[in-house]
Amino acid sequence: MSPGIIVLVSAVALGVVLSVLKSRFDGRFRGTRAVRAAGAAGEKEAVDDATAAAGRISAADLGTGLGERATMLQFSSAFCAPCRATRRTLVEVEAMVPGVKHIELDAESHLELVRRLDIMRTPTVLVLDATGAIVTRASGQPRKADVIAALGTAVDATSPAER
Known part of the structure; x- marks a missing residue:
């Protein structure tokens, strides 16, 4: 085999591996560090006040109020095609689930x-509980079923006193 063929086969193999990894993780919700640590300890509240404050988003940060039960915060950009599809999905979920609010922010305007x-x-997309704490996040276009499951986690993460 010539070195050119070996390089070509290696490049194709690397491309296939990266493509599979991207499709596996793109648009999937993953927990935040504070949520994972609290879940590992069997608790439903934040690890400590400092960690909770760092992962909490207020209505002042957004320029509008949070949802009664949960908020789906979407960061978009002007020429992003997956952003438009994500917006449609989140608006549909917002209409389906009472007490949930979808807020879309332009990333360039909120650096x-x-x-x-x-x-x-x-x-x-960041999913916030009723207090503004980040419960989970997804980079890329999420599926509707994944959004609904993430909202269930956000509603469950809110302690009974805060509901």
């Missing part, structure tokens, strides 16, 4: 919040 929340790409 301070984007940096604080470590948003690396659009669309990114």
Whole structure:
């Protein structure tokens, strides 16, 4: 075999592996560090007040109120095709689930919040509980079933006193 063939086969194999990894993780919700640590300890509340404050988003940060039970916060950009599809999905879920609010923010217009929340790409969807604590997040276009499951986690994460 010539070195050119070996390089070509290696490049194709690498491309296939990266494509499979991207499709596996793109748009999937994953928990935040604070939620994973609290879940591992068997608790439903934040690890500590400092960690909770760092992962909490207020109505002042968004310029509008939070949802009564949960909030789906979407970071988008102007020329992002998956952002439009994600918006449609989240609006449908908002109509289906009472007490849930969808808020879409332009990432370019909210750079301070984007940096604080470590948003690396659009669309990114954060699911917040009723208090504004980040329960889970997804980078890429999420499926409707995954959004509904993430909302269930957000509603369950709110303690009974806060409901």
